[in-house]
Amino acid sequence: MLIECPLILGMERPTSLINLLTYELSGSITRPLYLEYNSRKKEIARIWAKPNNRYQFLQEYETTVDALLAISLFYRYVMGHIEGASTFYTAINKKSGRDKEVAIHMGNRVYDMEQHGHLLSAVIAFQKFQDKYQLAPWFYEYSETVQFLKNCKDLFYLKEYEEDDSI
Numbered sequence: 463m464l465i466e467c468p469l470i471l472g473m474e475r476p477t478s479l480i481n482l483l484t485y486e487l488s489g490s491i492t493r494p495l496y497l498e499y500n501s502r503k504k505e506i507a508r509i510w511a512k513p514n515n516r517y518q519f520l521q522e523y524e525t526t527v528d529a530l531l532a533i534s535l536f537y538r539y540v541m542g543h544i545e546g547a548s549t550f551y552t553a554i555n556k557k558s559g560r561d562k563e564v565a566i567h568m569g570n571r572v573y574d575m576e577q578h579g580h581l582l583s584a585v586i587a588f589q590k591f592q593d594k595y596q597l598a599p600w601f602y603e604y605s606e607t608v609q610f611l612k613n614c615k616d617l618f619y620l621k622e623y624e625e626d627d628s629i
Contacts, residue, residue: 495539502607516612534601534604541584541585544584547573552578600613
């Protein structure tokens with residue numbers, strides 16, 4: 463599985479996926495996301511440094527593992543919340559009846575039908591991405607970095623990846 467990051471105009475080297483995913487997000491979201499990302503990358507390096515570990519072969523796919531880590535953290539910090547907000551809005555809208563327009567006030571922001579449409583399109587696009595790369599909900603379920611590596615290993619050994627190298 464190879465996920466390539468495009469070049470940003472004016473830059474000589476590829477931008478990491480974590481930077482692309484978090485571009486223009488607020489610091490209150492990106493700070494904890496980057497802290498966890500960097501911490502887990504260091505822990506992955508420590509795991510790979512141990513001789514005869516179960517995940518040594520993944521080191522050959524370091525760029526892909528980095529991309530999967532970025533995607534999983536982006537899901538946790540951003541997309542999971544967007545999916546939840548979209549699901550909540552849909553449920554509230556159904557309960558209120560079709561003839562009423564629903565708007566939810568969150569602090570100084572209003573989540574209405576227009577906002578819901580934008581967020582729902584992001585959810586659908588992310589779901590298509592997950593389907594394409596077979597990133598099932600179980601992939602995001604980890605608390606320990608070693609479990610993340612186990613999930614990567616399990617993803618690597620899915621039968622479809624053995625037959626399809628177009629990713």
